[in-house]
Amino acid sequence: MAAPVVIKKEKVDDPRPSASADAGEGQTEAEIERRMIELMGEFPKGINDKILETDMPNVDKKIKVAILNRLLSQEKVNIFRAAVTKELFWCLKQQPTSKLKGVDSEEKIVMRIIEEAGNKGIWNRDIRTKSSLNQTTLNKILKALEGKKLIKSVSSVSAAKKKVYMLFNLQPDRSVTGGSWYSDNEFESELVDVLNQQCYRILQQKAEGAKQKPLEGPLIVRNASFLSSKEICQIISDLKIVKFNLTVEDIETILDTLVYDGKIEMSATTDGYSDGQVKTYRTVEKLLSSAGIVRIPCGVCPVIKMCGTVGAVQPKNCVYYDQWLD
Numbered sequence: 215m216a217a218p219v220v221i222k223k224e225k226v227d228d229p230r231p232s233a234s235a236d237a238g239e240g241q242t243e244a245e246i247e248r249r250m251i252e253l254m255g256e257f258p259k260g261i262n263d264k265i266l267e268t269d270m271p272n273v274d275k276k277i278k279v280a281i282l283n284r285l286l287s288q289e290k291v292n293i294f295r296a297a298v299t300k301e302l303f304w305c306l307k308q309q310p311t312s313k314l315k316g317v318d319s320e321e322k323i324v325m326r327i328i329e330e331a332g333n334k335g336i337w338n339r340d341i342r343t344k345s346s347l348n349q350t351t352l353n354k355i356l357k358a359l360e361g362k363k364l365i366k367s368v369s370s371v372s373a374a375k376k377k378v379y380m381l382f383n384l385q386p387d388r389s390v391t392g393g394s395w396y397s398d399n400e401f402e403s404e405l406v407d408v409l410n411q412q413c414y415r416i417l418q419q420k421a422e423g424a425k426q427k428p429l430e431g432p433l434i435v436r437n438a439s440f441l442s443s444k445e446i447c448q449i450i451s452d453l454k455i456v457k458f459n460l461t462v463e464d465i466e467t468i469l470d471t472l473v474y475d476g477k478i479e480m481s482a483t484t485d486g487y488s489d490g491q492v493k494t495y496r497t498v499e500k501l502l503s504s505a506g507i508v509r510i511p512c513g514v515c516p517v518i519k520m521c522g523t524v525g526a527v528q529p530k531n532c533v534y535y536d537q538w539l540d
């Protein structure tokens with residue numbers, strides 16, 4: 215899939231994305247552009263229309279095309295057509311070789327190791343192991359490459375003090391930043407709780423609406439109580455609860471927590487147009503309430519292995535029981 219495509223370049227008045235102008239659904243063009251670059255980092259082989267449509271269903275196609283054309287004219291991305299499917303793909307452009315001028319051989323080795331790590335980045339210790347350089351030399355090289363804006367360091371949410379290195383033009387992967395639910399490496403628990411409740415309420419309303427047509431039979435009522443993650447994403451976006459560009463993937467992570475809590479169920483289906491999977495969700499009506507024994511805190515206690523009659527964790531001073539009994 216590498217047949218080159220001839221791009222017709224047109225003159226644009228201002229090639230910069232509008233940082234403040236609303237490009238639809240509450241997102242600015244700058245935010246959409248940032249997300250596109252992030253996606254190209256997640257899909258090093260390129261992104262196509264289908265990936266863009268799944269990730270940002272609320273964004274007008276004309277706006278997407280305008281942003282991609284601008285990125286092409288700024289030479290930040292490449293475009294190519296898949297040999298078999300003839301689909302268009304966009305991918306991030308490699309670092310121009312001119313930027314590598316003045317980079318010595320040790321720096322090139324480190325650059326190559328960092329490049330291989332993609333947008334997930336690589337930890338200092340792993341670079342040292344792979345390059346066999348000593349720590350002092352490696353630190354000097356990393357500092358020099360950062361100074362030349364060829365690489366950057368990013369704090370990882372998985373460990374507060376852990377920094378990973380990646381190429382300067384890459385947007386960090388969700389596993390590094392934590393995705394939309396982390397702000398400055400802090401988990402946005404309140405926002406997640408609000409969205410969790412909102413998603414559940416939306417599915418409850420859908421189920422109640424479906425029950426208004428009992429004459430059509432239980433199967434039709436059941437099927438009518440499902441909503442796809444894309445539809446839920448659209449409803450939440452319309453409610454403008456969040457200020458950033460909410461993706462279907464973000465909503466699916468919230469819906470997953472409801473599935474694990476046993477409040478809703480997920481079903482995978484196809485939309486009949488694409489070969490991709492569509493996830494649909496509905497509330498679960500419990501026919502029997504769960505037995506008391508499975509509702510006590512010990513059943514899901516994260517420190518059960520440390521709990522006993524001696525030591526720091528004891529049933530008599532258990533905070534989980536205090537919360538549960540309140």
Ligand code: SF4
Pocket residue numbers: 511512515516517518521522527528529532533534535
């Ligand atoms: S008593 Fe409290 S700390 Fe001990 S296992 Fe149960 S929930 Fe966990």
